[in-house]
Amino acid sequence: MVDLIPRPRVVRTAPGTFVFTPGSLVAGPAEMVGAVRRALAVLDLGAATGGAQTVSEAAITVELDEHLTNEAYAVTVTPEGVRIVAGDAAGALYAGQTLRQSLPAAAFRSAALPGAAWTVPCGHIEDAPRFPWRGAHLDVSRHFLPKREVLRMIDLLAVHKLNRLHLHLADDQGWRVESRVHPLLHEAGSHRPRTTTTHFHGEQRFDGTPHGGHYTLDDLAEMGAYARARGVTIVPEIDVPGHASAILAAYPHLGADPAASHEVLDRWGISPAILSPLPATVEFLAAVFAEIVGALGQVPYFHIGGDECVLDDWAASAEITEYRESLGLATPADLHARFLRELADVLAGHGCRAVVWDEAFVSGALRADTIVMPWRGMEVGRRAASAGHDIVATPVFPLYFDYAEAASPEEPVAIGDTITVADVAAFEPVPASWTPEEASRVLGAQFQLWTERIPDGRTLDYRAWPRGCALAQIAWSGDAEGFQSSLPAHLARLDAYGVEYRPLAGPLPWQRGGTGDRRHSPGAVPVAQVMRHLAEMTHEADSTRPSLG
Template identity: 80%
Template sequence: MTDLIPRPRVIEAAPGSFEFVPHAVVSGPADLAGAVRRALAVLDLRQGDEVPGGPVTPRQAPISVERDESLGPEAYAVSVTPEALRIVAGDAAGALYAGQTLRQLLPPDAFRSVPLPGARWTIPCGRIEDAPRFSWRGAHLDVSRHFMPKREVLRMIDLLAVHKLNRLHLHLADDQGWRVESRAYPLLHEIGSHRTRTTTKHFRGEAAFDGTPHGGHYTLADLAEIASYARARAVTIVPEIDVPGHASAILAAYPWLGADPSRRYEVLDRWGISQAILSPLPGTIDFLTAVFAEIVEALGHLPYFHIGGDECVLDDWAASAEIMGHRQSLGLATPADLHAWFLRRLADELAGLGSRAVVWDEAFVSGMLREDTIVMPWRGVQVGRRAAAAGHDIVATSVFPLYFDYAEAASPEEPVAIGDAITVGDVTAFRPVPGSWTAEEAGRVLGAQFQLWTERIPDGRTLDYRAWPRGCAMAHVAWSGSGEGFAGALPAHLHRLDAYGVEYRPPEGPRPWQRGGTGTRRHHPGAVPVSQVMRHLEELTHEPDSTRPSLG
């Protein structure tokens, strides 16, 4: 019971063990029993109403699940004796997490897709009580820079559920690609979803391209499927359409949305920040509202919708007489104020659709956002503290240590990364709420999530390497509030990931086939240390009126 990730609040071991019999029955409310069965699918459990021959007898049903809403959302308690297994859960998510905890108490082969011949399933007796420290425990997946097929998204959802992570932030639109069907504006996916080539160099000042087209998008039906799959695993999808900057893919399809409608754009084939920016005029608001409505309808109940707001170059706005006239008509003093007004208007439209807006921290600096807008302070804790003090809920997303596109070691054996280095230990030591914050500021922290930007993550195998086991550490911290017990539990947990088929980065370093080598995936000897990046970002956050791009 000491090898559990994340670590439960209460663990009490007792003598003996409980053995699951073939086709054991789970009795209790259908939604809770179904959640337990989903987590323990390898056991082929049944629900009481599926047993032929009438009511379930105690002999048939040593496994029971009950609802107790007083436990709170996502909370559960498990009691195990040799004779019976009893689960009490606050809701279906709590029942699912109880099942995931029981799965970890089984042998690692419980993480395979089917049971191996002769498998016996036993768990130790005892009691576990658990509830999350934070309500937002997430992962951000950028599918714009490199498109990830639907199968990879569904697999990521499964892995989030295994680790009791409950948010998948899908970065669906950026300069390098638009990734969702639009029936209202079909050129978005017909033109904006693919580029003619991709840069093979990873730093500024170098120009080399692979000459290979890249692209892909999800249909609205795909989004509906993804959302339904996620809900069944207690994961909420948070879509992101990043505006008004990072707009090359949108403007390649609909150039009239730009500050200069006569300019023509292409889907960007290189990394970094572009000057492509949508105009803040009413026609753009109407366009985006129609597209947002399509996405909200496809995803169903959608509590959160991310609208970006980061790294905007406002020069084209300042150069446009029409846009500056619009700014003056609104009584706004600067282009930065217009940037904040634009995002607030979109947040108002989303509120009408039943969704709460989420933004990156550059969108917060003018102080003009809707009060209920959630801020993700990627540039560090100081700007996060300012947002919390101003009354905004925040989700910790700081580059250090939550950007997993950084290498895990400054070693030539590592594959190419944006910089060096963020280790498992760095993540384990992270605290979403710094100890120096006031109680009111701390109460604004919803949780944390790790970021997977995919300029250097071209496929699912690389995604596994970057995400795990650092994602395990983040899950541990976001659930329990600290990294206590993680290091001791990780070796056993890696055996579970092996059985699952996760191609994680081993703690001792990459396997021979995971190394960067000497080709396009080689580790760059001049990769920027993450400490230097954080110093730079810290300097930028002292300029509260800046929406200028901060990092290329």
């Protein structure tokens, strides 16, 4: 019971082992038994459905303990069998994942190897997470990732006891979910004729290849059910009112200038395209939100973006200005805040809490239950927390995994340099200088996978792991104690799983950037320079906009 990632709270070893035999049974409440069997699928365990004698013969017994918190569990292994006690089905799932890590690495294969022996050491583990929000953000707008990649990511999150998948479903470069009430969103907004191959400054070059795709509402329902069975909550994001080129390509009348034409963007960067804040836009989005919530099934959180909005078109529009003045609002920033609050009210009617990026917080008054993601740094996160908002730590450094892991010409192209595994492992989501009240507002942390430079699943693996392993330990265990020494054994598990992670010694020959369009550029910006710029930008914004304080 060593080399476990994330590290459990309590591990006590004992002499002896327990060996699973073919046809081993799991006994207990049906939902919890199902969770354990999913985690240990390679063992092909059966469910004990008979009487007391059948239960007594079970290799694993699972019990519900209502005194344990959600996701908490305890595992006791003796030579006679395994006993799991958990606070809920998620806790039972995580107990199963811990047992899986205690088995040989081959337990992470899709099928048992010939002659495999499933032996687990005796001992006792008690465990519970530090944070309730332990997540990953996946941008499927810039580069669409097929459903199979999303389902695989859900599986990998569950392996690491991560429980939130934040799906970035809409941006300037593509709209990624079916809408039956507004079908042009996916019919026109889900594809572009080409994609830029210019990653840094210079004359734009394009690949000339169409790119696109979207998930049907049935796909979304499947993803939601699949995720819930693995302890993962999908957090959909429709980023508004900026980042709206794909929406406006389909429905230009929703723009600040209804006569303007728009295209799904084929390049990266911030676009001035912005939705109108008029009631018709809110009504339009409310219908789309209802479809997404209805498809996913259970949506406790819904992200509405609010970031990087260029408000010039609002200020230039006589109709929008008249509307703003009729509401008694002084500035376009005030109208931006009201627009997001209206959408949050719509979501509250569906039982969802709104989530926003931190610009929405500095723009003005949000609903009190809105969750803020401070991507520009933990200082703006502290201001949101002190104003009474729950936050999820998402700072560029060290949780933006589109940054390279080394400033080396061998690396594939990245947005900047450098965020290492050690940087992630050293991150503290609750800085020591925060007050107890501010600290209590931190729900957890998540890493971000923006996909301008992640075109496919192989690159996704390379960017996400093993840095995601470090975030999993920080968010679950609370610190990185033992992480570095446990990582080599864990990478053997990822090898068995088929994860094409970045090796600690550097990229494999076929993972390198090479000399083509995916080469690592000497123009990549150092992440420290980015963070200084974001801190300055945030300070300037705070000095000119109202805050919640």
